[in-house]
Amino acid sequence: MRQKADAACRVLPDLSGAALKVVRVAVDEVRARVLTDRFQDLSRMLDGVELEIISSHLHADHQTRGIELQIRNCLPETDTLIARKLGELAYGVYGSEAFVSRHPTSRTEDRYTECDWLGFTPDDLWYPSHARWMEAHGISRPRLRTNTMTTLMNMTVSGTGLSLLPCFMADAQPELVALTGPLPELTYSEHIIVHRDVRREPAVRKAIDAIVQIYKDLSPSLLGCFEKSTLTAAE
Numbered sequence: 001m002r003q004k005a006d007a008a009c010r011v012l013p014d015l016s017g018a019a020l021k022v023v024r025v026a027v028d029e030v031r032a033r034v035l036t037d038r039f040q041d042l043s044r045m046l047d048g049v050e051l052e053i054i055s056s057h058l059h060a061d062h063q064t065r066g067i068e069l070q071i072r073n074c075l076p077e078t079d080t081l082i083a084r085k086l087g088e089l090a091y092g093v094y095g096s097e098a099f100v101s102r103h104p105t106s107r108t109e110d111r112y113t114e115c116d117w118l119g120f121t122p123d124d125l126w127y128p129s130h131a132r133w134m135e136a137h138g139i140s141r142p143r144l145r146t147n148t149m150t151t152l153m154n155m156t157v158s159g160t161g162l163s164l165l166p167c168f169m170a171d172a173q174p175e176l177v178a179l180t181g182p183l184p185e186l187t188y189s190e191h192i193i194v195h196r197d198v199r200r201e202p203a204v205r206k207a208i209d210a211i212v213q214i215y216k217d218l219s220p221s222l223l224g225c226f227e228k229s230t231l232t233a234a235e
Contacts, residue, residue, distance in 0.1 A: 023207040024052040025069040028126065030089070030149050030166050031190070034071075034222070037168075038214050045210035049203045068195075068204050071211070073188040082199055083191040084208065086215040090182035090224040091130070094170045098159040100177050106162060111179065112137040116161035118152055121145045130164050133186060167224030182224030190215065190222075 027035065032053055035042060042051070054067055075083050093111070100106045105114040119134060119142030120127055134142075143161055146152050149169070156163045157175045164186065170176050192211055198204050215222070 021049045021203040022052060023049055023069065023203050024054055024067040025071065025192075025207065025211070026054045026056045026067045027071045028149075029055065030169070031071045033166075033169060034089075034218060035211065035214065038218065041217070042210055042214055045213060046206060049206050051207060068198055068201075069207060069211075070193045071190060072193065073190055075191060076193055080196055081193050082196055083193050084212065086190040086192055086212060087219050087222055088187055089190050089222045090167045090188075091164050091186040092167050092170070092178055092182050092224055093162055093180040094156055094165045094176045095162045095179055096157055096159040096175050097177055098175075099161065100179070102159075106179060111162060112139050116143040118142050118144050118146075118155050118161045118163040120152070121147050129186060133164070133183075166222075168218065168221040171221065171224065178224075187223070 025035075032055060035053060056070075071086065073089070095103075095106050095115075099115075103111075103115050105111055117134065117139050120130065122145075142163075144155055146155065149166065152163050153165055153169060153173070153176075155161070156165065156170075157173055162179065164183075165176075167178070167182055171178065192208055194204060194208065199208075
């Protein structure tokens with residue numbers, strides 16, 4: 001009976017929410033940046049549907065009507081949820097122009113052992129593949145650590161060290177230099193997740209289609225194809 005009631009709530013949300021056509025999407029700060037960078041276009045495509053961007057690193061609970069959508073790079077583990085691929089998002093190694101000019105080794109493969117690095121706190125589980133990548137490249141404990149990607153980028157801009165950053169965010173910073181280009185091993189597929197019971201709701205469908213279009217429009221920059229100076233080992 002409880003499962004049936006929850007399903008009914010998902011299909012028939014509260015009346016005020018239905019009247020306002022509110023769709024809530026859970027994202028972390030990187031994916032929030034994807035949406036907000038093109039929010040004017042997104043708003044136009046929503047055509048009357050109100051979008052609430054909910055900041056969250058945790059897997060959202062789709063069983064209740066707390067949120068309708070979530071964007072993440074892993075597929076759902078239950079058949080009650082449906083995933084639609086949005087595109088791919090790449091990361092690369094970046095440093096500030098000031099740091100690179102002071103540390104010639106940052107232009108070579110010696111950057112992994114000779115340069116200061118910035119990263120995430122040990123208890124931050126949101127980017128485990130980054131920690132494994134750094135360990136595989138012999139990078140010692142990051143000199144400064146944080147638990148947010150925005151702060152990590154700000155520390156990199158300040159000239160404190162090198163870091164792994166989303167290409168679309170870092171390439172837009174004139175103070176940063178791309179030292180590797182997009183890394184294939186740190187390029188992830190992005191998916192939008194929705195519960196089966198609400199996927200046909202008109203407002204939800206419109207929100208999904210709009211977000212898909214935003215990712216399509218931003219695909220070159222998300223993949224690191226933005227025109228940006230890249231320093232290779234040969235240089």
